[in-house]
Amino acid sequence: MEAAIEVADLRKTYRGRKTGEIRAVDGVSFRVERGEFFGILGPNGAGKTTTLEIVEGLRRPDSGTVRLLGRSPWPHSAELTGRVGVQLQASAFFEFLSAREQIETFAELYGASKARAAEMLDLVGLAEHANVRCEKLSGGQQQRLSIACALVGDPELVFLDEPTAALDPQARRNLWDLMRAINAEGRTVVLTTHYMEEAESLCDRVAIMDAGRIRAIDSPAGFVRDLDAPTRVTVAAGQLSEDRIGELAAGDPVTAGEAEVVFETRDPRKLLTSLASDGALDGLAVRTANLEDVFLHVTGREWRE
Amino acid sequence: MSLTAVREAPTQAKGKAYAALVKALGRGWLRDRSQVFFTLLLPLMFMVLLASVFGSSADSVSRVLTVGEVPVLDAADAGDFDVTAVGDLDEALALLREGEADAAVVQDGDAVTIYPSPTSSTSGSIATGKLSALVDQVNVEVLSAAAPGSPVLDAEVEEADGGALRPIQYLAPGILAWGIAIAGVFGAAGTIVDWKRDKLLRRLRLTPASVKTFLGAKVSVNLLVAIGQTAVFLAVAALVFGLELSPWTWFAVPLVMLGTLAFLAIGVVIGGIAQTSPGAAGLSNLVTMPMAFVSGAFWPLALSPTWVQWLSYLSPMRYLNEALQSVVVYGAPPTAVLPQLGFLAAFAAIVALISWRTFKFDEL
Numbered sequence: 067m068e069a070a071i072e073v074a075d076l077r078k079t080y081r082g083r084k085t086g087e088i089r090a091v092d093g094v095s096f097r098v099e100r101g102e103f104f105g106i107l108g109p110n111g112a113g114k115t116t117t118l119e120i121v122e123g124l125r126r127p128d129s130g131t132v133r134l135l136g137r138s139p140w141p142h143s144a145e146l147t148g149r150v151g152v153q154l155q156a157s158a159f160f161e162f163l164s165a166r167e168q169i170e171t172f173a174e175l176y177g178a179s180k181a182r183a184a185e186m187l188d189l190v191g192l193a194e195h196a197n198v199r200c201e202k203l204s205g206g207q208q209q210r211l212s213i214a215c216a217l218v219g220d221p222e223l224v225f226l227d228e229p230t231a232a233l234d235p236q237a238r239r240n241l242w243d244l245m246r247a248i249n250a251e252g253r254t255v256v257l258t259t260h261y262m263e264e265a266e267s268l269c270d271r272v273a274i275m276d277a278g279r280i281r282a283i284d285s286p287a288g289f290v291r292d293l294d295a296p297t298r299v300t301v302a303a304g305q306l307s308e309d310r311i312g313e314l315a316a317g318d319p320v321t322a323g324e325a326e327v328v329f330e331t332r333d334p335r336k337l338l339t340s341l342a343s344d345g346a347l348d349g350l351a352v353r354t355a356n357l358e359d360v361f362l363h364v365t366g367r368e369w370r371e
Numbered sequence: 372m373s374l375t376a377v378r379e380a381p382t383q384a385k386g387k388a389y390a391a392l393v394k395a396l397g398r399g400w401l402r403d404r405s406q407v408f409f410t411l412l413l414p415l416m417f418m419v420l421l422a423s424v425f426g427s428s429a430d431s432v433s434r435v436l437t438v439g440e441v442p443v444l445d446a447a448d449a450g451d452f453d454v455t456a457v458g459d460l461d462e463a464l465a466l467l468r469e470g471e472a473d474a475a476v477v478q479d480g481d482a483v484t485i486y487p488s489p490t491s492s493t494s495g496s497i498a499t500g501k502l503s504a505l506v507d508q509v510n511v512e513v514l515s516a517a518a519p520g521s522p523v524l525d526a527e528v529e530e531a532d533g534g535a536l537r538p539i540q541y542l543a544p545g546i547l548a549w550g551i552a553i554a555g556v557f558g559a560a561g562t563i564v565d566w567k568r569d570k571l572l573r574r575l576r577l578t579p580a581s582v583k584t585f586l587g588a589k590v591s592v593n594l595l596v597a598i599g600q601t602a603v604f605l606a607v608a609a610l611v612f613g614l615e616l617s618p619w620t621w622f623a624v625p626l627v628m629l630g631t632l633a634f635l636a637i638g639v640v641i642g643g644i645a646q647t648s649p650g651a652a653g654l655s656n657l658v659t660m661p662m663a664f665v666s667g668a669f670w671p672l673a674l675s676p677t678w679v680q681w682l683s684y685l686s687p688m689r690y691l692n693e694a695l696q697s698v699v700v701y702g703a704p705p706t707a708v709l710p711q712l713g714f715l716a717a718f719a720a721i722v723a724l725i726s727w728r729t730f731k732f733d734e735l
Contacts, residue, residue: 144579158574160395162402174391175578
């Protein structure tokens with residue numbers, strides 16, 4: 067079976083009168099297997115959306131090839147678009163229509179039934195708001211409706227472009243559950259995000275993108291493992307003598323500040339046991355390496371949201 | 372996952388997609404009260420206002436100010452003039468400036484001096500014309516008395532078209548043409564700016580329905596709106612203002628459809644340039660307002676200076692206005708407006724080509 071997506075050496079340069087030449091996508095290649103939850107992670111302006119738009123068939127690359135479910139997304143094909151669902155960054159709705167009318171219109175465009183439309187509205191938890199005009203829905207509800215519209219054609223492959231941007235934490239968590247469910251049904255999901263946590267929690271594999279290039283691709287766990295970073299253990303200051311701190315650190319780096327002591331250790335279990343027996347667990351925090359550290363390591367730049 | 376679902380045949384799916392889009396866009400239009408106001412009520416308001424402005428001045432009795440004795444007015448028929456005597460010429464001119472009268476008259480022996488209103492050129496020239504005719508009439512009487520038996524020329528005024536052109540007869544086609552123009556230009560420009568913001572077109576490009584189907588549905592909705600607009604407008608003109616509709620009135624339908632295509636094309640060019648809704652509205656006004664003024668939408672083109680009449684040849688609104696007036700008011704057959712049809716079609720084609728070539732689809 068061919069891959070869901072195969073992208074080879076995509077390039078796209080924008081030439082603005084004022085901005086000069088911007089290499090939005092600069093030699094991007096990746097492959098997404100069927101059924102995979104694939105994330106593209108990067109800060110704003112990294113080229114995630116442009117990459118996605120080229121893969122979806124909205125833009126033509128300057129060079130490079132895209133195969134979507136085994137075929138080129140360009141020119142427009144009713145057969146291919148019928149198998150792909152898309153949620154764009156902006157919530158693109160018909161003005162002055164209710165949630166139900168909205169999704170029923172999309173259902174007709176995909177040749178799906180009204181029953182399917184109602185089912186999708188229910189799936190994203192909007193059945194109660196079916197008669198509310200789209201512009202009156204909250205940001206999270208609009209995103210969910212937008213996802214419902216992407217799913218109404220029963221797609222094999224779903225693109226979600228920053229679906230949780232600008233949502234409050236609760237709405238974001240709800241959307242995560244929904245995205246997991248979509249993937250669990252066997253659909254391939256491609257998600258762009260600039261939230262580390264989101265990529266870590268949802269994706270099978272993540273591509274880290276920065277300045278138009280993919281810097282690394284791996285599973286979140288694989289990234290952290292390869293990083294081989296120490297665990298940072300923090301306790302409140304004043305519980306341990308200076309000598310004891312040196313003893314516990316056993317040669318690993320340690321920072322003793324006025325408010326807290328931070329150990330960087332490769333053997334957190336031993337350190338934590340010792341701290342417990344010393345009764346020095348006030349203000350304890352244990353932080354293992356995460357994608358943020360990976361990003362810093364991969365791009366050489368601090369993560370900024 | 373049910374990936375085996377049988378999809379419909381492409382042509383059938385296309386027809387369904389088109390119908391679904393027309394339904395969605397049409398519903399949206401009907402629910403947008405500001406659109407309904409703008410395309411239906413605004414032109415009607417203009418018709419009511421302008422009909423009352425032009426209607427009152429044309430039929431009323433001329434208000435004349437006299438300074439001193441004006442014996443020539445004694446020969447006038449009762450009811451032709453509403454005469455008010457004032458103290459001196461300065462007072463008379465002041466009243467004229469305020470629009471309190473249509474003309475002032477001073478008679479000094481054989482010399483009759485007429486001061487038409489500077490504020491209302493129409494009623495001023497009507498009053499001047501009536502006063503001049505009165506002077507001529509008195510002269511003829513004097514000469515006839517002096518030389519009885521000498522033949523005098525007598526002009527008989529026979530009104531064209533079985534009566535004077537009533538204001539509604541040029542206002543109805545003119546304002547309808549203007550209404551069609553603003554609906555088309557503002558509609559297309561506003562829609563494109565909306566698409567730049569909400570990316571609806573981008574989203575629809577990723578459905579099995581093609582862009583052509585969607586644009587076709589969008590234009591269809593605009594054409595339906597234009598036909599509805601025409602029907603409502605002509606019905607009000609006929610029922611409220613007593614406009615007599617000719618048997619060829621139905622031909623207004625293809626005319627406004629062709630006009631709508633031309634104005635939509637202009638709107639697409641504007642929508643391509645503007646980045647915000649206020650920008651699009653401003654540019655649309657910048658195009659439609661001068662166009663209305665040079666095209667005889669609000670008053671007969673013959674009243675405009677020659678250079679404006681020349682300029683009007685460039686305006687599609689002029690041709691739509693002319694063709695509507697010929698067909699709806701004068702009852703000319705469609706063959707009589709073929710030149711206007713030809714120009715509208717050519718204009719629509721050229722502007723559509725320009726908009727197609729210059730349009731930045733990436734922004735949508």
